[in-house]
Amino acid sequence: MRALIIGIGQCGTKIADLFSLVDFETLAINTSRGDLEYLKHVPHERRILIGEGITGGKGVNANPILGREAMKRDLPVVMRKIGSIIGYEDVDIFFLTFGFGGGTGAGGTPILAEALKEEYPDSLVVAIGALPLREEGIRPTINAAITIDKLSKIADSIIAIDNNKLRGSGDDITHAYERINYTIVERIASLLALVDVPGEQTLDASDLKFVLKAFGSFATVGYAKAEAGRVKSLSRLIIKSFENEGLYLDANIESALYGLVAVHGPPEVLKAGDIFEALDYLTNKIKGKQIFRGFYPDPRERDVEVVTLLSGIYDSKSIEDIIITARNYAQSFMRAKEEAESRKRELLSGLPDFDDVYPAGDVYEGTFPDVDEVAKRLRREKDD
Ligand SMILES: Nc1nc2c(ncn2[C@@H]2O[C@H](COP(=O)(O)OP(=O)(O)OP(=O)(O)O)[C@@H](O)[C@H]2O)c(=O)[nH]1
Ligand SMILES: [Mg+2]
Incomplete structure (x- = not known):
């Protein structure tokens, strides 16, 4: 399986940098x-x-129009670079990592996604984007909502990471971002x-x-890990990886179409009965009632690790909050703009134009006297 991770903007390139650290092929834009x-590391x-x-x-200072234009202008350079990286062996999945709330990532990612889809129709394009924090204000939320809309028509899946959910409490924001990025890369890289x-x-x-080819709907990755000696019920650990606190965003997992579960750990813990019990339940x-599975018994391993992927999700509170906030804001902004326009028209109505208050015909039509000439004449007259 060949994946190429392409980071766009600051958030995206920081995530790509971590993928580079764990030996994935990456590109930073x-x-x-x-x-x-x-x-x-890139x-x-x-x-x-x-x-x-x-x-x-x-x-581009959080302006996605500039981000979009920047990507459009330099798309030939970017696509040539991607072509030279790929060479003759196909890429199965392009993962595009970015922050939904800024300008470069939000504006540029849909342009690149579209170009990749056109040039490499057999490869998947999967967006991995961080959703803005609520306290960042309205602009990042609008950038996110519009970018979600655009990508949902281009990408095969959107793995949205809710910064609000993963942030935790206490951390300063830079540390929180680092930790979140680490979590993103750890899970996706293990998968x-x-x-x-x-x-x-x-x-x-x-x-x-198959699981990620889901018409631009949302996907999320779940995770659970425990020391092998402490796992009383493997089935319970697998189910836990699907529970809300393990996921990248708040989502109703029942709305998912497909799932994929990978279990890795010492052979004595990976009991088929336990695994099938969990898989039946899920x-x-x-x-969609379809779950793919992989078992990876590994005698050297002391922990049991479960990574899960759910796709085809449309029911997500994290996403809904952003869309609703952005739409309400856009509507109230448009209303405020109309009000301002009509209030302006009202206030300024009934005013005359200059021609109504100044008499016509006072415009001097002749040529102006040459000032130097007049000065010379006056000086001559004075001297005489
Ligand atoms: N998870 C995560 N989110 C981040 C990180 N850095 C920024 N963000 C989020 O991403 C959004 C900002 O995106 P950036 O990547 O900084 O912006 P950009 O794409 O570089 O665009 P400009 O800076 O406007 O040119 C904000 O909504 C942040 O919440 C990060 O390292 N990790
Ligand atoms: Mg930036």
């Missing part, structure tokens, strides 16, 4: 030169500055690492692609 330089030749002519390499591992009952690239619970 940003409008800010400083943010690109700040990355630690190789320098895999960093692309876009929109320099528009921004001077200084970012990808388990695909195409030889063995019976393992997952292959086509299983993962298959009945989700709407």
